[in-house]
Amino acid sequence: MSVFNAILKSTKACIVSIIVYFSVFVLFGNISAKATASTKDTMFEDSVVTVAITDNDNSALSRGLVDYLKETENVVDPQTTSIKEMNDNVRFLIYDYALIIPEDFSERTRAGETEDLLEYVAPGATAPQFLLTEKIRTYMQDVMVYLNSGYSEDEAIALTKENMIKLSETKAKVIDTSDENHRSFYTGMFTFNGYTLLMILCISISSVLGFTKDTDVKNRINVSGMHFKTKNAATIAAVFCIGIVITAAVTIVVGLMGLSDNNEKFLFYCINVFALMLIGIGMAYMISAITTNENIINMVTNMFVLSMSFFCGVFIDLQFLSPAIVKFAHFLPLYWYTAVIRLINDTPADKILGKTFYEYLLIEILFASIFFAAGLIISKKKEQYAV
Amino acid sequence: MAGTLLQIVSNIIVVIYIQYILGINLGVPMGTMIILCSIGSGLGISAGTLMGSMIRNERLLVTVPLFFTMICSFFSGLMWGQIKQLLQYNCPIINKINPAALLTDAMYIRSTYGPTDEFYQDTLIMCLMIVGCLIVSTLFLRRRKYVSL
Numbered sequence: 001m002s003v004f005n006a007i008l009k010s011t012k013a014c015i016v017s018i019i020v021y022f023s024v025f026v027l028f029g030n031i032s033a034k035a036t037a038s039t040k041d042t043m044f045e046d047s048v049v050t051v052a053i054t055d056n057d058n059s060a061l062s063r064g065l066v067d068y069l070k071e072t073e074n075v076v077d078p079q080t081t082s083i084k085e086m087n088d089n090v091r092f093l094i095y096d097y098a099l100i101i102p103e104d105f106s107e108r109t110r111a112g113e114t115e116d117l118l119e120y121v122a123p124g125a126t127a128p129q130f131l132l133t134e135k136i137r138t139y140m141q142d143v144m145v146y147l148n149s150g151y152s153e154d155e156a157i158a159l160t161k162e163n164m165i166k167l168s169e170t171k172a173k174v175i176d177t178s179d180e181n182h183r184s185f186y187t188g189m190f191t192f193n194g195y196t197l198l199m200i201l202c203i204s205i206s207s208v209l210g211f212t213k214d215t216d217v218k219n220r221i222n223v224s225g226m227h228f229k230t231k232n233a234a235t236i237a238a239v240f241c242i243g244i245v246i247t248a249a250v251t252i253v254v255g256l257m258g259l260s261d262n263n264e265k266f267l268f269y270c271i272n273v274f275a276l277m278l279i280g281i282g283m284a285y286m287i288s289a290i291t292t293n294e295n296i297i298n299m300v301t302n303m304f305v306l307s308m309s310f311f312c313g314v315f316i317d318l319q320f321l322s323p324a325i326v327k328f329a330h331f332l333p334l335y336w337y338t339a340v341i342r343l344i345n346d347t348p349a350d351k352i353l354g355k356t357f358y359e360y361l362l363i364e365i366l367f368a369s370i371f372f373a374a375g376l377i378i379s380k381k382k383e384q385y386a387v
Numbered sequence: 388m389a390g391t392l393l394q395i396v397s398n399i400i401v402v403i404y405i406q407y408i409l410g411i412n413l414g415v416p417m418g419t420m421i422i423l424c425s426i427g428s429g430l431g432i433s434a435g436t437l438m439g440s441m442i443r444n445e446r447l448l449v450t451v452p453l454f455f456t457m458i459c460s461f462f463s464g465l466m467w468g469q470i471k472q473l474l475q476y477n478c479p480i481i482n483k484i485n486p487a488a489l490l491t492d493a494m495y496i497r498s499t500y501g502p503t504d505e506f507y508q509d510t511l512i513m514c515l516m517i518v519g520c521l522i523v524s525t526l527f528l529r530r531r532k533y534v535s536l
Contacts, residue, residue, distance in 0.1 A: 016446045020453055028457065032466050079476060084500065091499075092464070092472035298449065315466075322409055 003212075003221060003231050007238035010211040014204045014294075018246065021203075025196035025250065030257060033188025049128045050095040052078035052086065059106035061143065064157035068139060069099075071161070072168045073132065086121050097122045097129055099136070109144065139164055187345040189254045190269050194276065194334050195309040200246055201280030202287060202301040205239055209285060210292030239281060247277040264349045268357075272340040275364040279333045282371030289378040305334075313338040333367035336360050394428035395421075414498030423497075426513050427490045433520035434486065440527035456487075463487035489513050 011018075051073045055062050069075055076095055078086055086098040098121035108117060117140060122129045139160060146156035211217060212235060221231060251270050258266075287300055309315050311325055312334040318326055329335040340360045344352055402420050405411050413420060435452060442448050462485050464471040471488055474481050482488045493509040500506075 016450055020450045024453075024457055028461065028466055035467055087499070088472060088475075092469050094469060094472050322411070324409065 002224070003226065003234035004238045004241075006217070007208055007212060007235060008241065010208050011204060011242055013211070014207045017203050018200050021196050021200045022249070022253075025193060026253060026257075029189050029192035029196065032192050033185050036183055036188050048072075048074050049097050049132050050074045050076055051097045051099055051132070052076050052089070052095045053099045053101070054078050054081065054086075055101045056103045057101050057105040060153050060157065061106040061109055062101045064143075064161065065101065065136070065139060068161045068164055069136075071165055072135075083121065090121050090123060096126070097132055109140070110147070112144070112148070135164070184263055184265075184345060185258045186254065186263050186266060186269055187341055189257065190273065190341050191314055191338055193250055193254065193273065194312070194314045194337050195305060197247065197250055197273065197276060198280050198283070198305045198308075198334070199301060200250075201243055201277065202284045202305060203297060204246070205242060205281055205284035206288040206297045206301070207294055208239065208242065209235075209288035210294070210297065213288070213292050239284075243277045243281050244274075247273055265344050265352065268344045268349075268352050269341070271361070272337060272344070272364075275340075275361050275368075276337050278368035279337070279364055279371065282368035282375070283333075286371045286375035286378065289375040289382070308332050308334045311335070313342075318342075333364060333371075336363045336367070340364075391429050391432045394432060395425045398424040398428055413494075415494055416497075419497055419502075420494075423490065423493055423510070426510060426517070427486075429517045430486050430490070430513050430520075433517045433524070436524045437520040437527075440524040459485050459487040463491045483512060486513065486516060489516075 051069055053066055053069065053075055055066055066075070078095075078098060079089070080086060083100075086100075089095055090098055100119040100121075102117075102119060105117060118136065120133065120136075122133065142160040142163060143156050146159055147153065151159065212221075251273055254269075255266060283301075283304070287297055290300065291297060311321070311329045312318075312332050313321070313329070314334060318329075318338070321329075340357065343356060343360065399421055402413070402417075402424060406413055406417070406420075415423070434455075438452055438455070439448065442451055461467070462470055462474065462481060465487070471482060471491070474488075482492065489509045489512055493506055493513070496503055496506045496509070
């Protein structure tokens, strides 16, 4: 028990790092998960574009257009008159669309001009923004038709608005039976957890294993007359105990934060996290075999885990990564962890346990074994060459 | 100097890899990108030197840089894209003192609007930060007493 207790006590040396990464996970993981979460209730709804309108004309025609857009879209204040700032606001999603009605808008409309009547700023990358441009164009064309047919300005505006609003009231019934179309809070939290849990486990367990390799500690244990099997069993038990406590703490925190989201898939996420724990322990053993210097452990862990997090869909969703990067990511353990999370998110709860789920978990366990084996080989070679 | 040089070389390798091997156009001319990466590397190294010279506790030496980089990265829009623009309206000074925001802003402006006044302003602020960090580090690291030979 003395080896077991000694290892647990040595964890105190890296308690600060554990607390820091834990805080990072709780704070930034929560923000990231809440920002990206979407449920079936909110996923499918009428698309409403946030439009910022600058009306430099202030005529009946321009006011008519603004009134129409207020009925169907979310009209906001542009907060600026600078085109550059509007472009930045659209780029950073403060609003989705910036419409600028120029001073000569009504004169040019009455003169029969149809080209470039309005200016707008939009990334043009989404369907709602494209459709809004088309909607505005259709509105202007309808107004022109009424004006050219002899209707007065007020009548043309009123009739066009009535017709366009009737068109907007068209409803579509969407039958959504697929879980692929939304992302739960747990998915976001557990995805971010891929980075923080690996960091905590690698740093803490590497430091602890490095402690056991300290000459003074090693000599004291050897002098105690403990059988090497007992010593190794105690070391393994202590390491697993530390891993399980940290993983359980993280899982409980996620569970408590997501209490309001009723999700029957929580257990599957937990199974996946414990598979990641094995990867973390394996990696930690390999790193501790390479070095016992805490600064180098920090450096190697940061380098490895951070780059894996970027490649494997933890910080950036896989859909934004090129196919070459995704292919390369298949050789990294964190990819399979996020693959299981995606599988759990996209599959109904009663169909998760299947061949694919077990395959991915097995791959994670194999990675853990590879890291452990690599650590053993490195240790043996170091002993052999007395490095 | 050695650390800065290594950092610059590794950043240039990353940029070349992203631009030419992955084929992702960063939108900034290569020369400007190299200069910005060099300034960013210098800023990181000098900020690290400052923290190292001010902090004596070894444990804090791990936590403070970690928190500092995480917070700077968060407020530069790494984890939540809108935060930088929201800060620009509500508290623009933060974007002018956040090194990560300055670097990302310089790259964004250069790629979207070209070499404007704001781009040069951001670059100048970063250079001033480097100089400031190094001066303060020197004050902390200099000897108080010298042995008489």
